[in-house]
Amino acid sequence: MTHPEHSPASSAVALAPDTRRLPPRAARAWTEKMRARALGNGKYVVVGQSESAYEVDLQSGWCTCPDHQYRGERCKHLRRVALEITGGRLPAPDHRAVTCLACGRRSFVHTEEPAVCEACQFTPGTTVRDRETDDLLVVVEQTGDRADCVLIDDGTVADYPTNVGYPHGDPVVMCVYPFSGPSDEPFEQRRQYAFPHSRLEREWRPQSARQARLPNATSSQ
């Protein structure tokens, strides 16, 4: 059954190649049953149909299998890892798989970035609103540290009285108040405050909508 009105033009293109037209190693990379997993530091392990496990280093094009070791070929394991990365099923060599501390979804992040997915990351300079006080803040740093592990004053960020209702595993976001202190004081010199991620929301609303909401802000807390 066809539904031409629901079929974008791209659906007519095969997503996998016609493997009969590929060189044998490339075809096997597509069709053979292989399990691949990231080991970190740009290395992967591939377990093939024979249950033999081989280690792949994608960046240096290295595999421990005989096909690569003795024949110097770009073997099916190297090719399979590249296909899995392109398909979004394995992290690229400079990425790692994480469970996002904010939303709990599995995601790939750069090895130097915190375990917070792209959708949840507050990048430096983002304007956010404190859900408790309705104050505007500017993000200085999205950390990968849990609120119940970061010490402030007498306890952790999670213990702070106005933070207890937020998940204790929330990643901490460092912010400054843009409108306090001398107006010419650079953000990086201002006092920073630690917030649990869920307490902050991106500031999307236009100025007029914010002012209209302010009188009711206290009654909703």
Ligand SMILES: [Zn+2]
């Ligand atoms: Zn190999």
Ligand SMILES: [Zn+2]
């Ligand atoms: Zn997330």
